[in-house]
Amino acid sequence: MNDRPLGSVTDADLHAYVDGELPAARAAEIERWLIENPADAARVRAWRTVNRALGTLHADIVNQPIPVRLNPKAIASGRRRHLWRMAAGIVLFMVGIGAGWGAKDLVGGDAEEQSLASRAISAHRVYSVEVRHAVEVAAAEEAHLVSWLSKRLDHQLRAPDLMNAGFHLIGGRMLPNNGKPAAQFMYEDGSGRRLTLYVARCQPNRVTAFRYEQQDGIGAFYWMDGPIAYAVSAESGRESLHMLANVVYEQVER
Amino acid sequence: MVDFLSEVQDCVPSLRRYARVLTRNADAADDLVQDCLERAISRRLLWRRKGSLRAWLFTIMHNVHANQVRYRAVRPLTVGLDDVTTESVTPADQGVGLTLRDLVVSLERLPEEQRQAVLLVALEGMSYAEIAQVTDVPIGTVMSRLARGREALRGMMDGETRPNLRRVR
Numbered sequence: 001m002n003d004r005p006l007g008s009v010t011d012a013d014l015h016a017y018v019d020g021e022l023p024a025a026r027a028a029e030i031e032r033w034l035i036e037n038p039a040d041a042a043r044v045r046a047w048r049t050v051n052r053a054l055g056t057l058h059a060d061i062v063n064q065p066i067p068v069r070l071n072p073k074a075i076a077s078g079r080r081r082h083l084w085r086m087a088a089g090i091v092l093f094m095v096g097i098g099a100g101w102g103a104k105d106l107v108g109g110d111a112e113e114q115s116l117a118s119r120a121i122s123a124h125r126v127y128s129v130e131v132r133h134a135v136e137v138a139a140a141e142e143a144h145l146v147s148w149l150s151k152r153l154d155h156q157l158r159a160p161d162l163m164n165a166g167f168h169l170i171g172g173r174m175l176p177n178n179g180k181p182a183a184q185f186m187y188e189d190g191s192g193r194r195l196t197l198y199v200a201r202c203q204p205n206r207v208t209a210f211r212y213e214q215q216d217g218i219g220a221f222y223w224m225d226g227p228i229a230y231a232v233s234a235e236s237g238r239e240s241l242h243m244l245a246n247v248v249y250e251q252v253e254r
Numbered sequence: 255m256v257d258f259l260s261e262v263q264d265c266v267p268s269l270r271r272y273a274r275v276l277t278r279n280a281d282a283a284d285d286l287v288q289d290c291l292e293r294a295i296s297r298r299l300l301w302r303r304k305g306s307l308r309a310w311l312f313t314i315m316h317n318v319h320a321n322q323v324r325y326r327a328v329r330p331l332t333v334g335l336d337d338v339t340t341e342s343v344t345p346a347d348q349g350v351g352l353t354l355r356d357l358v359v360s361l362e363r364l365p366e367e368q369r370q371a372v373l374l375v376a377l378e379g380m381s382y383a384e385i386a387q388v389t390d391v392p393i394g395t396v397m398s399r400l401a402r403g404r405e406a407l408r409g410m411m412d413g414e415t416r417p418n419l420r421r422v423r
Binding site: 011012015016019021043046047050051052053054055056057058059061062063064066067069070071072073075076238239 | 373
C-alpha cells in the first residue's frame with residue numbers, strides 16, 4: 001500500500017472514472033492503475049454493479065403510457081381553463097353579490113362530487129355481481145343502448161372501447177339519479193372481472209380533475225366535465241384502475 | 255410553446271421513474287411529478303435555454319420534494335413500511351432479486367442528499383455538473399456525496415459493518 005505514488009489516484013478519481021467524467025488520457029492511467037491494484041479494481045467493479053442494479057429499478061415505468069394528469073399539454077390547457085374559470089367565477093360572484101344571490105352553485109359543490117362517487121360505487125356493487133341480469137340492454141344492441149341512454153341524458157354518449165385494456169362491453173342500463181336518469185355501461189375482462197362506467201349529468205360548467213374514492217374494496221376514479229360527470233369503478237388496485245380511467249377519459253373527451 | 259411542452263413531455267417518463275424510486279410509492283411519485291410539471295409549466299418563462307431542460311425539470315422536482323420532505327419531518331410518514339419493502343423490488347431472477355432487495359433497503363438508509371446523487375447518476379446518467387445544478391451545490395460536494403453514498407451501498411451489500419477505510423491523499 002505504501003508504494004503507491006503519493007497523490008496519484010484518489011477515491012474521487014476512481015468514482016469519476018466509473019462515471020465517465022475523466023478525460024481519455026486520465027481514464028487510461030486509471031485503467032493501468034487498476035490492473036496493479038486489485039483492491040481498487042474490486043471496488044470499482046462493485047460500484048458499477050451498484051449502478052447497474054439501481055438502473056434496473058422501475059425501468060418499466062419508462063415505457064408506460066403517460067397518465068393524463070401528467071401530460072404537459074393537458075396540464076397547460078387545464079391551466080388556461082382553470083384561469084378562465086377563476087375569472088368567470090369572480091365575475092359571477094360579483095354579479096351574485098349585486099343581484100343578491102351567491103354564485104356558489106357554480107363554483108362550489110364538493111358534495112356533488114362525493115355523491116357522484118358514492119352513487120357510482122353503489123351501482124357497481126349492486127349490478128356487477130349479477131350474472132344473468134347484469135345489464136338491461138346487452139352489448140349486441142350497442143347502438144340502441146347508446147342512443148337510448150343518450151336521449152334520456154340529453155347528451156350524446158358513447159360506450160368507450162376498452163378492448164386494448166382487456167375489457168369488453170357487456171351492456172348497460174339506466175339508473176335513477178335524484179329523479180333524473182343516469183347511465184351505467186358494464187365491461188368484463190377475460191377473468192370475469194367487471195368494470196362499470198357511470199355517466200350522469202352535472203352542473204353545466206363544472207370541470208374537475210381526476211379524483212379517487214374507495215368504499216369497501218371498490219375503487220372509483222371520477223371527474224366532471226360539465227355538463228357530464230363520469231365515474232369508472234372496479235374492484236381493482238388504484239394504479240390499474242387509474243390506467244383504465246385514463247383510457248376511458250381519452251375516448252369520452254373526443 | 256408547443257415545442258416546450260413536447261420537450262417537457264419527453265422528460266416525463268424519466269421524471270416518473272426517478273420520483274418512483276425516490277418516494278418509494280407510486281401515487282406519491284406521480285403526485286410529485288404532477289406538482290413539478292405544474293410548476294414548470296406555470297413558470298416556463300423562467301426557462302432560458304441555458305443547460306438542459308431535463309436538468310431544469312429535475313431541479314424543480316428536487317425543490318418540490320425537498321419541501322415535502324421538510325414538511326413531512328414534522329408530521330408522521332403516511333406511507334407504511336409494508337408498502338415500501340414489498341413493492342419496491344423489481345421482479346427478477348432469484349439471485350439478482352435478492353441483491354436488488356438488499357440494495358433498496360440499503361438505499362433507504364442513506365442520507366437523502368447521498369441517495370439523490372447516487373440515483374441521478376445510476377438512473378439518469380447525469381454528469382456531475384448537471385447534478386450540481388439540480389441539487390444546487392458545488393461539483394465538489396456532488397462528488398463527495400456520490401462517493402460516500404456509493405461506497406456505503408457497496409459496504410452494506412458486502413455485509414461490511416466497520417467504517418469504510420478512507421484513503422488520505
